[in-house]
Amino acid sequence: MNYKTLNTNKLPEFFEKIKKTGKTVLAPRKKGNKTFFATFDSFDQINFDYVQTALSPKSVLFPRVEELFTYKNDDGTYSVKEPELKNEVVVFGMRPCDGVALDYLCDFFLNENPDKLLQDRKNNTTFISLACKSFDNDCFCTSVGSSPAETLGSDLCFTDMGNGSYYVEVVTDKGQKLVDAFPDLFADTKEINKVEQLAQVPVRFELKNLVPKIPTVFETNIWLDQSLACIGCGACAYVCPTCSCFDVQDECNPKAGTRLRCWDSCAFGQFTLHASGHNPREVQSNRWRNRVMHKFNYSVQNMNTISCVGCGRCIRVCPAGMSIIEHLISVEEA
Amino acid sequence: MQELHNKIKSILENGSASLFIAYQKSREGKITPTFITKPEQSQKAYFGDDCKQNLAVYIHKQEVKNFGKVGIFANIYTLKSLLQIYAENQIRDDYLKVVTINPNGAIVEFANFMEIENYVNENKPAPNPEDMERVEKLSNLSREERWDYWLNELSTCIKCYACRAACPMCYCTKCTVDCNQPQWISTPSHSLGNIEWHIMRAMHLAGRCVECNECARVCPMDIPLNLLTVKLNDTANIEFGQQAGLKGELDYALSTFKVDDKENFIR
Numbered sequence: 001m002n003y004k005t006l007n008t009n010k011l012p013e014f015f016e017k018i019k020k021t022g023k024t025v026l027a028p029r030k031k032g033n034k035t036f037f038a039t040f041d042s043f044d045q046i047n048f049d050y051v052q053t054a055l056s057p058k059s060v061l062f063p064r065v066e067e068l069f070t071y072k073n074d075d076g077t078y079s080v081k082e083p084e085l086k087n088e089v090v091v092f093g094m095r096p097c098d099g100v101a102l103d104y105l106c107d108f109f110l111n112e113n114p115d116k117l118l119q120d121r122k123n124n125t126t127f128i129s130l131a132c133k134s135f136d137n138d139c140f141c142t143s144v145g146s147s148p149a150e151t152l153g154s155d156l157c158f159t160d161m162g163n164g165s166y167y168v169e170v171v172t173d174k175g176q177k178l179v180d181a182f183p184d185l186f187a188d189t190k191e192i193n194k195v196e197q198l199a200q201v202p203v204r205f206e207l208k209n210l211v212p213k214i215p216t217v218f219e220t221n222i223w224l225d226q227s228l229a230c231i232g233c234g235a236c237a238y239v240c241p242t243c244s245c246f247d248v249q250d251e252c253n254p255k256a257g258t259r260l261r262c263w264d265s266c267a268f269g270q271f272t273l274h275a276s277g278h279n280p281r282e283v284q285s286n287r288w289r290n291r292v293m294h295k296f297n298y299s300v301q302n303m304n305t306i307s308c309v310g311c312g313r314c315i316r317v318c319p320a321g322m323s324i325i326e327h328l329i330s331v332e333e334a
Numbered sequence: 335m336q337e338l339h340n341k342i343k344s345i346l347e348n349g350s351a352s353l354f355i356a357y358q359k360s361r362e363g364k365i366t367p368t369f370i371t372k373p374e375q376s377q378k379a380y381f382g383d384d385c386k387q388n389l390a391v392y393i394h395k396q397e398v399k400n401f402g403k404v405g406i407f408a409n410i411y412t413l414k415s416l417l418q419i420y421a422e423n424q425i426r427d428d429y430l431k432v433v434t435i436n437p438n439g440a441i442v443e444f445a446n447f448m449e450i451e452n453y454v455n456e457n458k459p460a461p462n463p464e465d466m467e468r469v470e471k472l473s474n475l476s477r478e479e480r481w482d483y484w485l486n487e488l489s490t491c492i493k494c495y496a497c498r499a500a501c502p503m504c505y506c507t508k509c510t511v512d513c514n515q516p517q518w519i520s521t522p523s524h525s526l527g528n529i530e531w532h533i534m535r536a537m538h539l540a541g542r543c544v545e546c547n548e549c550a551r552v553c554p555m556d557i558p559l560n561l562l563t564v565k566l567n568d569t570a571n572i573e574f575g576q577q578a579g580l581k582g583e584l585d586y587a588l589s590t591f592k593v594d595d596k597e598n599f600i601r
């Protein structure tokens with residue numbers, strides 16, 4: 001890995017220069033009490049005072065609705081067009097846990113049957129994480145195997161060293177390219193111990209006890225007890241950086257049409273509803289169990305890793321105050 | 335709080351409910367719903383101004399219904415919701431034990447929905463001044479400006495349906511957005527799909543919305559969508575003299591047919 005420094009007061013220039021090359025820059029911006037990734041016209045629109053963004057950066061690779069292809073029927077002559085993704089994007093200010101999530105998401109979409117659209121988007125995007133100086137009660141990265149020092153899944157990782165400079169870890173070739181494009185902004189440095197600058201997030205449960213325990217409580221009442229409050233919306237899945245379920249929708253008439261891929265959530269009753277009318281996950285507790293089992297058991301079986309990065313978004317967003325941390329602790333203690 | 339705990343305890347002990355739905359405060363200070371089934375858990379219940387969630391929504395949940403008779407701690411909006419739901423024939427008097435705290439801090443247990451009707455009419459919550467101001471501001475815009483405002487707000491909707499799930503008046507077992515043979519509403523969360531969804535949602539709540547603001551509170555995208563139903567309520571009130579959540583008997587403009595209707599198009 002290469003190491004660089006960047007003067008914090010050079011950040012506006014960095015963004016301006018990136019924009020001049022035709023790339024889109026997304027950074028955290030405030031709407032109401034929440035922070036979202038968005039484009040910006042001037043540097044002062046960027047919000048640096050946030051623990052975590054309300055939505056994860058997954059939508060940059062896996063948008064909430066995207067065109068898979070369009071087709072046309074010109075009096076019996078059919079033509080199909082796939083979208084061409086040219087737009088280059090730089091995402092600034094995601095947290096290190098989001099990088100871990102993107103690594104998982106790419107594994108999911110690109111390993112067995114590589115998804116061309118997601119691959120194109122990935123190739124076109126540089127992800128810059130900004131290591132956490134603060135955390136809240138809903139953060140639990142250190143309980144799920146990562147920490148604010150994690151660099152996996154980021155192309156560049158910035159740490160504010162508190163001395164007027166960012167310590168920049170160059171994690172990937174894509175990150176290197178971006179840094180190399182502006183040699184006058186970045187100075188070389190050697191590896192620095194950044195941990196003192198970072199948030200010290202407490203460990204809430206022991207993953208190595210929890211993972212083998214979860215399948216043993218599959219048939220118990222614990223899921224009903226935990227999920228009576230759950231009202232079955234899609235909020236937790238939609239804000240989650242690793243939730244990857246989608247629905248395919250055709251919008252068409254005899255002359256032309258579009259096939260779309262849209263986010264979906266296992267919390268919806270219709271998610272598993274069969275055409276016969278039978279629903280194998282008939283009640284909400286079955287659906288909540290699936291969510292937790294997927295994150296901590298099925299993905300371990302299928303992809304050899306848990307698929308929760310401890311970002312806490314699902315907890316912050318839940319209309320009914322459901323907390324996956326508390327629920328995991330109660331499984332651990334069961 | 336002690337009085338509330340005792341009340342819940344006695345309701346569970348004397349069998350008038352096997353589940354009691356209330357608020358609790360977590361160790362971290364978060365307010366969440368709690369589902370009390372044992373009398374000795376009654377001291378979990380908490381009440382304060384910070385208890386915002388409209389608990390009436392749980393009355394519709396299958397796993398709650400499975401408990402049989404249910405008790406519920408209701409703030410004023412939950413009371414209004416329950417009354418409206420009752421008027422719409424969705425609950426029976428004898429399956430629900432409703433408890434509230436009146437403005438003097440005393441516990442009130444309702445014997446039936448007649449009593450709830452009297453109580454909410456005596457303790458009608460004043461409209462939220464902030465919302466009134468925003469509705470007023472939007473009403474003063476031109477039609478085009480208003481359209482642009484909503485197009486802009488609603489284009490950010492991610493269709494998580496948290497607003498629908500949290501709303502006690504959105505209780506259809508099969509929502510119009512879930513009807514897919516044929517597909518009435520475009521499912522994707524693109525601009526058209528979002529506008530279709532929100533027009534449908536607002537229309538289905540016109541004159542039925544109890545103005546609890548849950549929909550706006552839960553929206554991950556901070557869309558002030560309660561303003562749509564607040565405005566429509568206003569219209570229903572002006573045109574038909576109807577206000578939701580204040581009557582135990584249904585008299586609903588959008589679902590009645592009268593031969594002497596003042597509108598010609600309907601005849």
Ligand code: SF4
Binds near residue numbers: 236314318319322
């Ligand atoms: S856990 Fe919360 S956010 Fe997730 S589906 Fe249930 S109510 Fe919605």
Ligand code: SF4
Binds near residue numbers: 101242308311315324
């Ligand atoms: S399950 Fe919750 S905490 Fe875990 S990655 Fe998803 S949103 Fe974050």
Ligand code: SF4
Binds near residue numbers: 491493553555
């Ligand atoms: S809660 Fe907000 S984002 Fe979710 S469907 Fe409703 S308006 Fe859209």
Ligand code: SF4
Binds near residue numbers: 501502539543545546
């Ligand atoms: S304010 Fe929103 S959640 Fe409450 S009744 Fe009206 S539409 Fe439903």
